[in-house]
Amino acid sequence: MTSDRRSVTLRWLFLAPTMLGVGIFVLLPIIGSLVLAFFRWDIITAPQFVGLANFTDIATDPRVGVSFLNTAVFVIFAVTAQLIIAMLLAVLVHGRMPSWLRIFFRSTFFFPLVLSAASVSILMRYLFNESYGVINWALSLVGIPAVPWLTSPQWAMVVVIAVYVWQNFGFSFLLFIGGLGAIPTEIYEAGAIDGATGWKKFQRLTLPLVSPTVLVASVMGIITALQIFDQPYVLTRGGPGDATRTVVMVIYESAFRQLEFGRASAIGLILMILIMLVTALQFRLSRRFVFYQ
């Protein structure tokens, strides 16, 4: 009897910090965002109900449109590059190799993940500098003229993507290493008898067998990439012009620069709905491509 009462006390006491925290700092703020999106509020004067005005503003503000477009371009290229590079390296590292070398390569590709995006972006700013950066110096050795990496609209986005992929491909790489490790070797032995080698082996056996991992890696990759902020903030401040301004940068600027908290909340809500839609869509599409053993 007493033991029962004690376990009820323990249950609620143990759940309290997490449930209270999630309630106060996630659920309540989601409701807050939902409400705030219909108000104009600068934190100083009283909030003013404006109906859908924030949403119509957003729809007609070219800067917001550009930020969504930039984010879409960023997500498509960054996640595709991240997955391809990670898969290629995972297949190579998974092959026959002395174990110390395998550990070396695995640790190397994982390493950039532990660094802060702010530090990485600072050092990359110097590497990509037009006149004294190492990258243009290396290109000059093979006769390629200096590229205005961070000062031209097209190249700036390329740099943001490259820096992001450099830092994050290790995450997908780790997932793929795990997925490849789970494939039973008998399947390859059977494949070898049927004459599957090289590209055919990869396409017909490896890829279908790791497809669940590919799904997880792409879902997580896209959710993370949609929230891109640190790299463009430090590398380019969203410029030149609006070339690298992302959705989260616009949320930040609307709220904490222009003090338009309602507008920022509305953009945040749209981003959240977008993330949910993309994730749902991926799981739907995956029914056709993902193969479960």
Place this chain on the structure above:
Amino acid sequence: MTRHLPALAKYAALTVAAVLTLGPVWWTFTTSLRPAAESFSLPPSFFPTSPDFSNYVAVFEQIKVPLLVLNSALVTGIIAVGQMVTAAMAGYVFARMSFRGKDALFAIVLSTMMVPVQVTIVPVFMIIRGIGLSDTLLALIVPAIPTAFGTFLMRQYFLGLPLELGEAAAIDGASPWRTFFSIYAPLALPGMAIVGVLAFNYHWNEFFRPLIFMISEQNYTLPLGLVTLQGNLGTGSISIVLAGVILSMIPAVVVFLFGQRYLREGLTAGTSK
């Protein structure tokens, strides 16, 4: 000979990838040892010829490194320990106890994993102001301690521990508290280490929330301080900025060396199947 060609191509590709991955960090290190006046000279410095540590001294003069490190360490340390404890507690309840509404509560916790920090940042900012924590380190710490992902990890971890241990203890008359503290909590330490190392990695490197919450420079964390250092110096001397970057990486690298296994397990937990 031709038989070895694929292996050769494989190692060549891997070596190129490894050089591209480590190269920028190595360049940062060697350039941080160059005299400030030569920061911009090309060809770049790939090997430190006459190492000059004065840039590291200069970092300490330009920004309050000890204060930034202390702030970052306080914020990251308290969050990490807080997450380990609260996630273990909640994870234990979700894994080991049955009561009405448990599944619904767990579903709520899980669903918050999908909500990006930027979506809730404005209301969180208001709540922080409301409870009088704005521009204090607690503004970063308090909202970050409850962790949906950590709770999920710890639940999985407890599910993997044998049920019989707790049953045997109960038969011997151990209270639910005692069963948790003397039997399950010690066994869960490796799982808690995963939560702690992940929290350390994320919050040590965190930039977005400190940028918004911290107004006074005395409350800046390391990533924020570094970006300020870069802004202050403009294009003055990259060697000093890079020395700061290297300094900020040291704790991350130490955690990488000791916590690599936990980080790897945590990042891939529950995702390969």
